[in-house]
Amino acid sequence: MxxxxxxxxxxxxxxxxxxxxxxxxxxxxxxxxxxxxxxxxxxxxxxxxxxxxxxxxxxxxxxxxxxxxxxxxxxxxxxxxxxxxxxxxxxxxxxxxxxxxxxxxxxxxxxxxxxxxxxxxxxxxxxxxxxxxxxxxxxxxxxxxTAGTAGRKVAQYLLAHEGEGRVELDCSLTGLAGRLGVSRASLYRALDDLRDRGAIAHRGRTIRILDQTALEHL
The missing domain is CATH 2.60.120.10 (Jelly Rolls)
Incomplete structure (x- = not known):
């Protein structure tokens, strides 16, 4: 063989x-x-x-x-x-x-x-x-x-729009919050939590995905 x-x-x-x-x-x-x-x-x-x-x-x-x-x-x-x-x-x-x-x-x-x-x-x-x-x-x-947490919604959005390990937002964070059906404050907390977990790095409208597995299992 x-x-x-x-x-x-x-x-x-x-x-x-x-x-x-x-x-x-x-x-x-x-x-x-x-x-x-x-x-x-x-x-x-x-x-x-x-x-x-x-x-x-x-x-x-x-x-x-x-x-x-x-x-x-x-x-x-x-x-x-x-x-x-x-x-x-x-x-x-x-x-x-x-x-x-x-x-x-x-x-x-x-x-x-x-x-x-x-x-x-x-x-x-x-x-x-x-x-x-x-x-x-x-x-x-x-x-x-069904839990519908902001963190889960953000993770799913990032996984769905990822390209070459990053997501380039085509709207402001306020606009993204509206798309996801969460408050702006909840979105900021979710992004901060994902950053603290080492799952993402966020700068301006660019979000780099550092740990895809962490997003998938959120």
Whole structure:
């Protein structure tokens, strides 16, 4: 096996789906039905009307998962996507996936995943556990949104408008407060708090993002 393929196999074996079933990871990598895809930075990978009924793995790069203007999460190397839609036969996809950097992806069609579950029960258990964890993750997102704190609104705005690690505001802070539906004082406190956490640096209309993870988990 080539060195590149060995590294790819190691990545697959470490993903949540194949933990405890290395032989399934080996079969997945060797199966010609697995689809390999690349995406340029800013390219839409999935949207509500254009998607493949496949279970995907991020091999390189990062992928933003959003619903409207709301950023749900950012997927990194080894993360899965497409699980919720794999067996739910709706004509649309729930979110939009966009490459935040150049990406390489590996896509496994539904029929292939079904074969794994029949042959290796551990894969089926891992899949159900993964979906259960996603339910808890989304529940936490709902809690954060319904709380509606100024800090959370600011963090979501910055993540949605980030480019090259910064956000260039096209309005004053007073205007931004109006967009976010918070008072000017609340906006200032939120920005100060994010700065004190080391998440951002703010000067004039330029806000540099220093710790993206801190914003995503606010």
């Amino acid at each position: 080539a060195e590149h393929e060995e590294a790819l196999l190691e990545l697959l074996e470490g993903t949540f789906l194949f933990q405890g079933a290395p032989e399934a990871a080996q079969a997945a990598l060797a199966d010609p039905r697995a689809l390999r895809r690349t995406a340029a930075k800013g390219e839409v990978i999935y949207d509500p009307r254009h998607f493949q009924r496949c279970l995907g793995v991020v091999l390189e790069g990062s992928v933003q998962v959003s619903k409207g203007a709301l950023i749900m999460s950012v997927l990194k190397r080894g993360d899965l996507f497409g699980a919720a839609a794999l067996f739910y036969q709706r004509p649309d996809y729930a979110t939009t996936l966009t490459a935040r950097s150049p990406c390489r992806l590996l896509l496994f069609p539904q029929a292939l995943v079904e074969e794994w579950m029949e042959r290796w029960p551990q894969v089926g258990r891992s899949y159900v556990t993964y979906l259960s964890q996603r339910i808890w993750f989304l529940s936490g997102k709902i809690d954060a949104l």
